[in-house]
Amino acid sequence: MATFRATAWSRHLGPLTIGVLVGAYVVLWLAYRPSGEPTTAYLGQLVGAVSVVLLSIALVLISTLPVVEDWFDGIDRAAIWHRRLAITGLVLLALHIPFASSPDGTSPGQTLGAVAAWGLVGLALWAILPRWQSVVPRPVRGWVKALRDVPGVRHVRVGLGGYDRWRDLHRTTGLFVGAAFVHGLLDGSPFHESSVLRWSYVVPGAVGLAFYVYREAFSRFFRSLHDYEVAEVSAVAGDVVEISLRPIGRPVAFVPGQFAMVYIEAKDGWHRHPFTIASTPADRHLRVTVKALGDYTSRLRELLEPGMPAVVGGPHGRFSHAKGGGDQVWIAGGVGVAPFLSWMRALDEHPVPGRVDLYYAFSGGPAPFAEELVAIADGRDGVRTHLVDSRADGRLTADRILADTGVPGSRLSVFLCGPEPMLRDLQRQLRAAGVRWHRIHREYFDWR
Incomplete structure (x- = not known):
């Protein structure tokens, strides 16, 4: 049986560690500034380096490794800090572009920098689009809604919409972070003069990219996955549905309050979604409660039938x-x-x-x-x-x-x-x- 406990300070251990690391990194740049570096350009490169470091740490946090979950007292908190670091990194990247200049800039480095900037900004905008009403001023929202239904725009929305498409493209984030990382190595003028600055940049960047490669290429071989099948799909009340899954082989061991990644082969193909487990460890069937919010969850009763295969990954979470x-x-x-x-x-x-x-x-x-x-x-x-x-x-x-x-x-x-x-x-x-x-x-x- 899975168990866990946490102290009052455990939820702050991860953010505190990040704060110390980033603070120490800035101190290193201030202490080891090479002579002859123009102040404005140097600060611009510092901002760019911190941006890469934050984005690299964000890649570590989204790796879903147990050590990260323990470090942040839950994968949900790690995901929240992943988002915060990514947003901060993008803001710093925007500040880096107009102020940084390097006399040793290379053509490949500049190309990679442009690829990284446009790619990361594009992914950020796509992440914001589902929540556009929270960032668009109220008087303009009517115009935006009208624009969404214009034939050309509507076809683009359909092509880009959906959680699965967003998740698949979001997985390319590490590629753009890698481009930004190599751009810094090629064009960062302080790195040619100071080995301390160079290696303090290389280590966190390499670690973040290593976690990214692990997640995309190798994590599938180490995940805790359990085979199930759909036993029943029942309407509870209103737009809430309960899915009951029957284990085929060894069931997942969990603590009440945790959630799992549930993969189900529905009539229109495989779907992946995190659901809180509503049953108890003593129950034979695993039950999850779902509210109709998106395209998939709003059609569960018509897409799922008893006997359809399912895979449960996890469990995750520290809510106890x-x-x-x-x-x-x-x-x-x-x-x-x-x-x-x-x-x-x-x-x-x-x-x-x-x-x-x-x-x-x-x-x-x-x-x-x-x-x-x-x-x-x-x-x-x-x-x-x-x-x-x-x-x-x-x-x-x-x-x-x-x-x-x-x-x-x-x-x-x-x-x-x-x-x-x-x-x-x-x-x-x-x-x-x-x-x-x-x-x-x-x-x-x-x-x-």
Whole structure:
């Protein structure tokens, strides 16, 4: 059986390490500046080198290796920091271009630099496109929507759209980072004068590219994969579907609250998607709960049939109530109930040391699995389920939680999973109510 625990500081170990490494790298550039280097050009090359280092670290974080997951207290946190480092690296790359100049610039180096810049910017824009409404000013959104339906643009959208296409092209990121890395080696004038600067650039860049090569070429031979088949696809409530998978051979071992990469051969081909496991380790069947959000998930009932082959990879994630104390609050929003569903179903095998108040927030009924959650809580001392219909009861607040539990905020351990806006507001309220930062634990399922 897979197990894991973490200290209050474990979630900050990865970001702290990155901060120390990047800070030390900048200090090296300031301390070992070769004589005769123009200040503006040198700072421009420093910014470019830091950009490559950040992008290389981002490649390490997306490798999905267990050591990375342990380092960041969960692959979801590693993915979030991958995104942050990639964005920061692109911003620095944009600053590098107008200010960096090298008297030793080479034609191959300049070509690789242009390829890297255009490739990385193109991938970034494609990543932003699904979230275009969050970056486009409201008055302009109507024009953008009209433009999307123009025949030529519509055909491009269809050709480029879809998660699978985005994922396949996003995997080329390492190639463009490699081009930027070689460009720096060829055209970085400080590297010809200082071996310290040269090797401090080569090592992180080479490590990042090595992780990229491993992920793309060799990781498939080392992944923990388990054969399953679809046993049942059932509608739960509204647009929520539960998929039950039957193991063929050795089942995956997991801890309640973890998620898995699920590959299923549907009527239109193979699909890959990360899903939170909603069943318990003691169940024979593996159950995942899915909300219709994209093209694939919205057509599950028509695309899947019993007997279709499936492969489960993982498990991943470090979302566990074992990190909490004796007074715990679990907050689920919408389909974010999945990990708590697994926790509730597995209370016999994975008991909580004290009292639990589960808040399940939804907008209009019926709420998926609400009756089952209430029934589980009714049969146990110290476990209560609170159903919060935002349409009828208003939004869930920290004041209501503290009033219901009667426990000071400083004693509570809080676990959250749900939509980003809801959790962001609740985290702010909980901190203001006295809940300590290291006692607030969140499952970042929305990164998937």
